[in-house]
Amino acid sequence: MNLFDDSIEKLRSFLExxxxxxxxxxxxxxxxxxxxxxxGNIVLASDTAVELGSPEQESVSFMVWTEKCGLIKNNRINxxxxxxxxxxxxxxxRSLPFGKVVLLKLKGMDENNSYExxxxxxxxxxxLNLKGYMMRAASQYMREWSRVSREAARSGFSFAHLAGALSxxxxxxxxxxxxxYIFVTSSTADVRSLASLxxxxxxxxxxxxKMATELAFDCNSCDYTEICAAVEGLRSMQKNKSRLMx
Amino acid sequence: MSGKxxxxxxxxxxxxxxxxxxxxxxxxxxxxxxxxxxxLAIDADPAVGLATALKINVKTTVDDIRNQFIELxxxxxxxxxxxxxxxxxxxxxxALHEKDNLAFLSIGRSETDGCYCQVNDLLKDIIGAIAExxxxxxxxxxxxxxxxxxxxxxxxxxxILISDLSTKGIKAAETIFSVAVxxxxxxxxxxxxxxxxxxxxxxxxxxxxxxxxxxSIPEDSVIRNADIEENNFLTIESTxxxxxxxxxxxxxxxxxxxxxxxxxxxx
Ligand SMILES: Nc1ncnc2c1ncn2[C@@H]1O[C@H](COP(=O)(O)OP(=O)(O)O)[C@@H](O)[C@H]1O
Ligand SMILES: [Mg+2]
Numbered sequence: 001m002n003l004f005d006d007s008i009e010k011l012r013s014f015l016e017x018x019x020x021x022x023x024x025x026x027x028x029x030x031x032x033x034x035x036x037x038x039x040g041n042i043v044l045a046s047d048t049a050v051e052l053g054s055p056e057q058e059s060v061s062f063m064v065w066t067e068k069c070g071l072i073k074n075n076r077i078n079x080x081x082x083x084x085x086x087x088x089x090x091x092x093x094r095s096l097p098f099g100k101v102v103l104l105k106l107k108g109m110d111e112n113n114s115y116e117x118x119x120x121x122x123x124x125x126x127x128l129n130l131k132g133y134m135m136r137a138a139s140q141y142m143r144e145w146s147r148v149s150r151e152a153a154r155s156g157f158s159f160a161h162l163a164g165a166l167s168x169x170x171x172x173x174x175x176x177x178x179x180x181y182i183f184v185t186s187s188t189a190d191v192r193s194l195a196s197l198x199x200x201x202x203x204x205x206x207x208x209x210k211m212a213t214e215l216a217f218d219c220n221s222c223d224y225t226e227i228c229a230a231v232e233g234l235r236s237m238q239k240n241k242s243r244l245m246x
Numbered sequence: 247m248s249g250k251x252x253x254x255x256x257x258x259x260x261x262x263x264x265x266x267x268x269x270x271x272x273x274x275x276x277x278x279x280x281x282x283x284x285x286l287a288i289d290a291d292p293a294v295g296l297a298t299a300l301k302i303n304v305k306t307t308v309d310d311i312r313n314q315f316i317e318l319x320x321x322x323x324x325x326x327x328x329x330x331x332x333x334x335x336x337x338x339x340x341a342l343h344e345k346d347n348l349a350f351l352s353i354g355r356s357e358t359d360g361c362y363c364q365v366n367d368l369l370k371d372i373i374g375a376i377a378e379x380x381x382x383x384x385x386x387x388x389x390x391x392x393x394x395x396x397x398x399x400x401x402x403x404x405x406i407l408i409s410d411l412s413t414k415g416i417k418a419a420e421t422i423f424s425v426a427v428x429x430x431x432x433x434x435x436x437x438x439x440x441x442x443x444x445x446x447x448x449x450x451x452x453x454x455x456x457x458x459x460x461x462s463i464p465e466d467s468v469i470r471n472a473d474i475e476e477n478n479f480l481t482i483e484s485t486x487x488x489x490x491x492x493x494x495x496x497x498x499x500x501x502x503x504x505x506x507x508x509x510x511x512x513x
Contacts, residue, residue, distance in 0.1 A: 040375045040378070041379060042339065042342075042376060042379040044284065044344060044349065044379065045344040046344065046346050046347060054340075055340045119326070119329075122329075123328050123329070123332075126328070126332060134339075136332075136335055136336040136339050136340075137332050137336060138332065138333045138336040138337070139325065139329055139332060139333070140318070140323060140324065140325060140329065140333055143336070145336065145339075145340075209325075
């Protein structure tokens with residue numbers, strides 16, 4: 001099942017535009033491990049070197065997946081804007097807008113498992129436990145806010161480490177076969193462009209969630225009818241659902 | 247709930263108007279003078295005042311978060327338990343107002359108390375987790391410590407009762423203390439008498455025999471003027487009331503106060 005292939009195409013052309021403008025850095029996920037911190041720890045503002053996507057800043061974070069080969073470049077990081085360790089570590093905290101997209105190559109997806117699996121990978125980021133890194137996410141609003149401590153920045157913490165730690169978590173999920181990342185820290189405008197692509201993704205996820213969680217549901221009175229009609233995967237979920245209900 | 251790091255969770259209770267907010271602010275001031283101490287001040291009095299005393303502009307209270315959240319639940323957009331927890335954690339970290347080594351959290355007024363216990367419990371768990379990141383907590387509480395338990399944190403280590411010279415105030419302190427002894431745990435407790443004009447006045451009152459007396463705080467025009475002008479308590483110079491608060495903290499045996507002289511305090 002492939003719900004997001006057209007969104008992935010759009011993300012690709014976003015990246016191509018950035019490459020043409022010479023503002024795309026392509027990095028490889030680091031497999032060097034970063035020391036673990038204490039679970040649930042807060043990185044306080046006074047200890048923070050870089051803050052990404054705070055509630056005062058533009059922030060977007062979402063996930064897309066496909067089963068198609070060749071759409072996802074495994075272990076690739078696409079960075080637009082400065083990396084974490086490029087920032088100054090002393091003095092005032094730097095606050096940057098933040099965009100993050102995780103692109104996954106999955107296997108064995110179908111109408112019955114896609115909602116639960118989507119949720120499972122979305123929640124996987126809460127298993128991150130990295131010294132000097134704090135992450136707070138509001139998946140309901142597609143926002144993600146993180147802080148990197150001065151000490152971690154001084155020791156060279158970068159997006160390669162972050163992606164490495166995420167990939168280590170995803171690799172334990174048996175239906176994940178590849179992961180690629182997009183990180184945007186360049187500007188509010190760039191994060192907004194990414195967010196506008198996220199809106200389509202969000203609508204599809206919401207439609208998927210609705211079908212999976214609402215027992216008595218009627219396509220005739222649902223706000224997502226158009227979205228479902230446009231996406232093959234959602235259409236088959238819809239059919240499946242009405243079969244179960246009749 | 248007193249985490250690995252937290253040395254003291256200090257809660258100030260007493261009748262309205264006796265000086266809970268004033269003394270809370272002065273305790274916060276004394277603690278944050280040492281930049282290595284991380285202090286979380288919590289305004290848990292529905293009457294709200296600590297933010298003003300510390301010149302903090304509160305954007306979001308815990309109660310605002312609860313209300314927004316209940317709305318989201320009712321619309322059905324909150325997600326499952328893990329997603330809910332993630333969102334509450336996000337909002338609560340956002341509600342933390344940080345200023346160097348001081349962080350501030352306002353509980354707000356709650357009108358929807360009682361319903362949505364699960365949300366209340368989750369919020370309390372998150373406050374507990376946040377608290378573990380600090381060396382000291384100072385809670386400007388409403389009258390009783392049982393409200394603190396219900397709305398803020400399960401565990402208070404140091405309970406400070408405040409009263410003025412009035413019999414009503416002292417009686418209220420005794421009642422709060424006896425409820426606290428029976429209903430909630432604490433390690434240490436003591437009574438402060440506030441707004442004493444001269445020591446002769448102290449002779450006219452009877453102190454409760456079962457509560458440790460931590461000392462008196464003089465009526466202080468610097469404090470009164472700071473309040474009239476809505477001044478920042480953190481920037482006032484050394485003044486008799488402030489010195490008395492520091493002595494009371496030592497009498498209570500708050501770690502970090504009982505050792506040598508505090509920074510900024512002459513010997
Ligand atoms: N030691 C003091 N000297 C002078 N004024 C005081 C003193 N303590 C409190 N006050 C004044 O008493 C009033 C009530 O104090 P407050 O701390 O707000 O009480 P509570 O928080 O218990 O309601 C305030 O206007 C404050 O300025
Ligand atoms: Mg008060």
